[in-house]
Amino acid sequence: MSASGIYVVADVGGTSLRIGRMASGDRHASDVVRVATEGLGRYPQQDAADLQRRVMDQLAERIGSYIAALEGPVPNAVGLSFAGPIAGDGAALAAPTIWGAAGGAAPRLRVGAELERRLGIEVVAVNDMTAAAWRYAETETEPFSLYTISSGVGNKVFYDGKVLLGPGAHGGELGHWMVDPSPDAPPCDCGGRGHLGGIASGRGVLAAARHAAVADPARFAASSLAATFDGRPERITNEELAKAVRANDAFATDVVRRALRPLASAVSMLFTAIGVRRHLFIGGFALAVGPRFTELLGDELTRLGCFGLSDRQVRAMLGLGFDDDDHSLIGMGRLLDCRHGEEDHANPDRW
Numbered sequence: 001m002s003a004s005g006i007y008v009v010a011d012v013g014g015t016s017l018r019i020g021r022m023a024s025g026d027r028h029a030s031d032v033v034r035v036a037t038e039g040l041g042r043y044p045q046q047d048a049a050d051l052q053r054r055v056m057d058q059l060a061e062r063i064g065s066y067i068a069a070l071e072g073p074v075p076n077a078v079g080l081s082f083a084g085p086i087a088g089d090g091a092a093l094a095a096p097t098i099w100g101a102a103g104g105a106a107p108r109l110r111v112g113a114e115l116e117r118r119l120g121i122e123v124v125a126v127n128d129m130t131a132a133a134w135r136y137a138e139t140e141t142e143p144f145s146l147y148t149i150s151s152g153v154g155n156k157v158f159y160d161g162k163v164l165l166g167p168g169a170h171g172g173e174l175g176h177w178m179v180d181p182s183p184d185a186p187p188c189d190c191g192g193r194g195h196l197g198g199i200a201s202g203r204g205v206l207a208a209a210r211h212a213a214v215a216d217p218a219r220f221a222a223s224s225l226a227a228t229f230d231g232r233p234e235r236i237t238n239e240e241l242a243k244a245v246r247a248n249d250a251f252a253t254d255v256v257r258r259a260l261r262p263l264a265s266a267v268s269m270l271f272t273a274i275g276v277r278r279h280l281f282i283g284g285f286a287l288a289v290g291p292r293f294t295e296l297l298g299d300e301l302t303r304l305g306c307f308g309l310s311d312r313q314v315r316a317m318l319g320l321g322f323d324d325d326d327h328s329l330i331g332m333g334r335l336l337d338c339r340h341g342e343e344d345h346a347n348p349d350r351w
């Protein structure tokens with residue numbers, strides 16, 4: 001591993017673009033700046049091609065300015081964490097939260113190569129969950145699956161020193177696994193219905209809580225949420241819902257427990273299929289609920305069972321990640337450290 005690596009790391013999502021810096025061996029990103037992403041969230045009426053141009057212009061301008069303002073040596077590389085699948089050639093295959101579900105109408109864009117051309121410095125671009133997994137690869141001693149439970153659901157499996165991805169960057173998209181085939185199943189951001197991400201995400205749980213409050217007003221009336229929001233289900237927030245779960249509120253706990261059942265099925269499936277016995281959860285909603293999240297998920301997982309494991313062993317598989325928002329930034333620094341320090345860095349399957 002290089003002892004002199006200096007990197008600029010960036011994380012672009014549907015809401016914000018964050019840029020920071022790391023040196024080889026750092027455990028935290030420094031001097032992090034955050035701005036709103038110039039994408040779908042700000043310009044919902046623009047078409048995908050226009051949004052693609054806006055975001056790429058913003059990335060080049062903001063990262064370029066950040067590099068120019070740094071004192072000392074020029075960075076060895078830029079690492080970009082991207083909210084969408086990235087193919088082996090660096091092309092963004094989709095970016096629903098950045099330039100919309102109709103992104104297929106935009107030109108196929110090799111994000112890293114385009115930024116490299118504009119910035120004149122090596123740029124490595126990977127999916128945001130791939131980047132985050134590299135953060136935990138430093139501390140985990142066995143294969144693991146990392147999940148984010150926030151506005152959506154995403155995951156990546158880290159196995160034998162690499163993130164598992166198939167041809168065309170397929171893999172790690174459990175949020176789009178259909179778990180409810182009914183025609184009136186909850187919608188997903190991708191345009192489908194009944195996907196795990198539309199049910200077990202913070203957004204999905206919030207919709208379920210509001211629906212349950214309307215469907216069972218007596219049970220809702222006994223909840224602390226009714227008092228907090230003057231009995232108006234449409235005003236329930238994720239923050240108060242998570243707080244109610246932490247306080248063992250019966251209504252809130254039941255809503256979250258039901259939403260976690262398909263997530264427990266996903267964990268059971270991954271364990272049964274490939275033997276992964278470590279499952280870590282990050283993301284705003286999971287971390288807001290805290291230890292109660294893995295406790296409730298463990299209840300559902302032990303109910304399902306994991307072949308060959310005791311209930312104690314099943315619960316021991318589950319854990320929460322670090323309670324911060326720097327997973328992808330720190331992971332990009334770790335990935336670049338390994339990429340610059342390993343002789344086999346030319347193998348794209350490793351990254």
